[in-house]
Amino acid sequence: MSDDSKAQIESTITGFFQDLGAKLDTYAEDQVVIALDLLPRHMNNASQMHGGVMATLMDAAMGLCGTYSPTAEDRQVAITLSMNVNFTSPAVAGQRVRAVARCRSKGHKIFMATCDLLDEQGKLIAFGEGVFKRGALRRELP
């Protein structure tokens, strides 16, 4: 996928994804990667990356990997039915983390995915899995 197409897809992932400062790093049929440069505001009260920020990146990466489309025009949104996350290591501000998602099962409407959250050194911060439903075309939404 060209950088232009990726940028076009990224521009359609509005709202909390952008508010958080997340970036679409890789958008391919077999893998989606979302990156985030950790800022102090992403930390919890122990000054470590908040579990909710982790869940957000993983949810977004898994949702995008199951609704992959080569053109922004045809991208459907993903509706999360269920998500489970296991937390393995802390991450701190200043680090760049990456949520790497892969689709494990694609049905007509339902898809399932797994996601690893890694830091710059490739250390596993969290891993999770989820069940999603394909929804409306993104372009038909406001």
Place this chain on the structure above:
Amino acid sequence: MSDDSKAQIESTITGFFQDLGAKLDTYAEDQVVIALDLLPRHMNNASQMHGGVMATLMDAAMGLCGTYSPTAEDRQVAITLSMNVNFTSPAVAGQRVRAVARCRSKGHKIFMATCDLLDEQGKLIAFGEGVFKRGALRRELP
């Protein structure tokens, strides 16, 4: 618990909790409630409350309910080991949502909790459960 004590506890929940705009609504031994007034920035690309925002509120509420302490001085932080969330209904900007957490099991170090996320009309938006570990005293952290 007096409003003063609750405010003191709330002020020690720093970082992403406050960045999001979350409020500590109820802080009691048997139940913790966190509230959030949904803003456009909390939405996903379908203009509905982002699953990551839901997970954040639920994670925080469950973590606080298993580390309940009547004084901010003695509050320990919670470390999330695992969390599962099921998403039942969308919520939109303008709504006030509440994450209502209850502890289901308290061991020496490990505790487990459930959480319902409700909108103003009491409709169930999501429900989940998690496994947590009690960590350091909050006051010993920066």
Place this chain on the structure above:
Amino acid sequence: MSDDSKAQIESTITGFFQDLGAKLDTYAEDQVVIALDLLPRHMNNASQMHGGVMATLMDAAMGLCGTYSPTAEDRQVAITLSMNVNFTSPAVAGQRVRAVARCRSKGHKIFMATCDLLDEQGKLIAFGEGVFKRGALRRELP
């Protein structure tokens, strides 16, 4: 529901449910309870109730509660999409345990449920939640 109707429903829950020795204790619209008298064969290698036996009872109870029908004739089977279980206490052979399931959300095809697993004294052994799909009518299956 009459004992007769319950027995009729129970007779349609074939296979592993019966192999395990599980019983349909309560079958109502708002709650399904499955009971099991724990035998040595249900234990794990630490002589405590196996987590897989717990998951089996909880899966069955949640599946039945989301496909409730007053007559065996109209009962649909449930297809589990995802299930999460947290384990809180051990249970040992000789005990009677009960999986108490409640439906939390019912859509056109998808439903979500929670389940508590309790021992005879009402102590919580495990709790969990799941996402299910309504499938074929039971009577149309072999």
Place this chain on the structure above:
Amino acid sequence: MSDDSKAQIESTITGFFQDLGAKLDTYAEDQVVIALDLLPRHMNNASQMHGGVMATLMDAAMGLCGTYSPTAEDRQVAITLSMNVNFTSPAVAGQRVRAVARCRSKGHKIFMATCDLLDEQGKLIAFGEGVFKRGALRRELP
């Protein structure tokens, strides 16, 4: 690991594991595989492998992979704290299925693992993840 050592380990996995007919296929530091020849008694009421049987195999494989020891003498039992399973495809009687578990994180007491459940053709039947605690030495238990 020699076949003798594997047989010795397998003989210490008593109870429900053996009642079900499960076999220890591979027992290595980086991977544990449990196999089961599906019989009619392992099916649900739709004549497909019961989700509880799947969960049992996956629970056992993950527990064994995090307590790996080259000798049966030193094997600790695993205590499951939490487990999540996503179900992707049905499996039927006559098939041999394999639960392939890998450890993702090992702490002092807590470990986390993932597991894929595959049929003979390598098709994914289910995948899951869990949080476990290392318990007593198996040889110190009855």
